[in-house]
Amino acid sequence: MANKVAESISREEFFYGHKACAGCGGSLAVRAALKVLGPNAVSVLPAGCMSAVGFNFPQLCFSNNSIISTFAGTASMLTGVEAGLRARGYKDFTAVGFAGDGGTADIGIQALSGAIDRNDNIIYICYDNEAYMNTGIQKSGLTPFGAKTTTTPAGKNIHGNIRPKKNMFEIAAAHDIPYAATASVGYIYDFIQKVQKASQIQGTKYIHVIAPCPTGWGVAPDETVEIAKEVVDCGLWYLAEYENGGFKLNHKPKEFTSVESYLKKQGRFRHLTDEDIQVITASRDKKWEFISKNFVI
Amino acid sequence: MRPYIREKKSFTFDEVPENTCFEAGYLTTVNSGWRSIRPAVNSEKCVGCEQCYLYCPDGVIAINDGKAVIDYDFCKGCGICAKICRIGAIEMEAERK
Numbered sequence: 026m027a028n029k030v031a032e033s034i035s036r037e038e039f040f041y042g043h044k045a046c047a048g049c050g051g052s053l054a055v056r057a058a059l060k061v062l063g064p065n066a067v068s069v070l071p072a073g074c075m076s077a078v079g080f081n082f083p084q085l086c087f088s089n090n091s092i093i094s095t096f097a098g099t100a101s102m103l104t105g106v107e108a109g110l111r112a113r114g115y116k117d118f119t120a121v122g123f124a125g126d127g128g129t130a131d132i133g134i135q136a137l138s139g140a141i142d143r144n145d146n147i148i149y150i151c152y153d154n155e156a157y158m159n160t161g162i163q164k165s166g167l168t169p170f171g172a173k174t175t176t177t178p179a180g181k182n183i184h185g186n187i188r189p190k191k192n193m194f195e196i197a198a199a200h201d202i203p204y205a206a207t208a209s210v211g212y213i214y215d216f217i218q219k220v221q222k223a224s225q226i227q228g229t230k231y232i233h234v235i236a237p238c239p240t241g242w243g244v245a246p247d248e249t250v251e252i253a254k255e256v257v258d259c260g261l262w263y264l265a266e267y268e269n270g271g272f273k274l275n276h277k278p279k280e281f282t283s284v285e286s287y288l289k290k291q292g293r294f295r296h297l298t299d300e301d302i303q304v305i306t307a308s309r310d311k312k313w314e315f316i317s318k319n320f321v322i
Numbered sequence: 323m324r325p326y327i328r329e330k331k332s333f334t335f336d337e338v339p340e341n342t343c344f345e346a347g348y349l350t351t352v353n354s355g356w357r358s359i360r361p362a363v364n365s366e367k368c369v370g371c372e373q374c375y376l377y378c379p380d381g382v383i384a385i386n387d388g389k390a391v392i393d394y395d396f397c398k399g400c401g402i403c404a405k406i407c408r409i410g411a412i413e414m415e416a417e418r419k
Contacts, residue, residue, distance in 0.1 A: 028372035031385075038381040041325040041396065042349040045379065047356060048400035053379040088325050088347030213376055239400075247401030250377050 030214050033221070034060040043086040045078040048246030050210045050236030050253060051152040052078065055123050057213055058150055058232075061220040064089055065118045067110065069103050071133060072096040073125035074159040074238075075152070099124045099133045100140035103147040119148060119224055126153040126167035129233075130193045141200040141229045148223050148230045151193065154238035162241045166191040169261070170308065171301050172293045174241075179296040189308060194233045198267035203228035205267040209235040211253030215264055215275060235262050243292015252290065259287045260309045265320060272320040284309060325349050327395065353380070357399030359414045365389045367411035374403035374412060 039059035045052040051074050059066055068091045070076035076093045079086045094102035099122045107120040124133055129151040137149060156174045157163040164174045169190045173179040177186040197205045204226045208216040216234055223230035237253050239246045256262045257276065261284065264276040284306045288294035297305075316322075325347035370388035382393040383403060390403075390412070404412040 028376070031372040031376055036384075038325065039347075041347070041381055042351075042353065043380070044353070047398035048402055049379050053377065056379065056381050057376070083344060083348055084350050085344055085346060085348045086325065090346060217376075245401075246398075247405050249379070249400070250402055250406060 030217055034217060035063050037064070037088070039064070039066070039088050040079065040086055041088065042084065043075075043078045044081055044084075045074065046238075046240050046246070048239045048249045049074070049078075050238060050249045051075055051125070051154055053210045053213070053249070054150065054152045054216065054234045054236045055079075057210075057217055058121065058123070058220045059087075059089060061217055062119045062121055062148075062224055066121050067091070067106050067118055069094050069099055069106060069120070069122040071099040071122075071124050071128040072159070073123075073128050074154075075123050075125070077159050094122075096128060097132045098136050099128060100136040100147070100149055103149065104140050104143065104145045107145055107147050120146070121148040121150060123150050123152060125157070125159070125165075126151060126155060126193075127157045127163075127165035129153075130166035130191050134196075137197070137231070138200065141197065141202050141231070144203070144228045146227055146229070148220070148232070150220075150232045150234060152234050152236040153193075154236050154241060155190070156238075156241055158238045158241040167193060170305060171288075171297050173296060174293070184296055184298065184301050185293070194231075194265070194267070197231040197233070198272070201270065202231055202267065205231040205233075207233045207235075207263060207265050209253045209257050209262060209264065210237070211235075211250050211255070211257060212264060212276065219266070241293065243295070244290060248290070252287075255282060255287050255290075258282045259284050260313060261287065261305070263312075263316060265316075272316075274316060274320045274322045277322055281309075327352065352395040353398050354395050357397065357417050359399045359401065360394065360397065360417050361392055361399070361401070361403050361412045362415050363390045363392060364411045364413070367409055369409065369411075371408075373406045373408070377402055377406045 040056045103122045163176045171185045173185040179185045206219045260281040375383045382397045
């Protein structure tokens, strides 16, 4: 019984022996992406979980060329790596960046915006675990409404984060980027296919992949993949692409699963009241109204 | 090349790199001590669909002769493989000493 997707990517491992928590969604995204891009990928990692767990000198877990960048400069270092290798005559390589949600939506956003503006030939992958998990769960721009973090604690009056998640996918798309996509590690076939597609396109590519963090989300380590599937099935996340000036939805759930059961599974949402859940459900319905109007389905 | 555990070297001062550039894929320690439960593959049930191989965050599962084989040196025992396996060929059992 051969698996076509497994046949289409490298059998070698390029991110191996790393010290990420058991069941880490971010390491699954990095591993899968590197297996698509192969040994000639040059990866750039800013401060964040994946650089912290991948480079414990002398334990070096990347078997392709990798470098740690400044926190704010993932995309600008990718520009430099791409330009440098091209100037030295290399042709068969991919410059790929793996930044977390804080390194993309808060700290690295101007470098990313600049790289998209210059249309450098790079792939930027944001693994989104919805808070600064590496430093102990602080709120980032991509933390969803209601989530409890150490900087947005859940109390009697304020129930966790009061602001909604920043729409990073559409911010990247608004630059008229050649290719942008959203993905989830729960739908790994879709993610692998999007990285494959991105590697064939000239110009800047942005992929935003939801990567649950069992430690920060308060779920069991073996539930990472299921919760990453459920966030798509209940409609709080969507799998879409932006190409040639148009949005396209890749996966439309026939019927949404319960938002409440998705939220109540996680420690970070356990304090939410019924009103909070209604606010989240209403924002989901509003988002899907926007999607059905503006996306090709 | 699949990364593998290197022998312990004792560096003299001259051999230590001046900055933190070093050989890629250089592993010195294992992760097996993190586990309290370990996955066990029932090779009679396993059909080699490679779901566990694709979803393993640590990449410790390889397919050998159409059956899943686990590298216990680096498996952290998260249990994703046991959950993803539709036919139930992987079960989590207590870590043996």
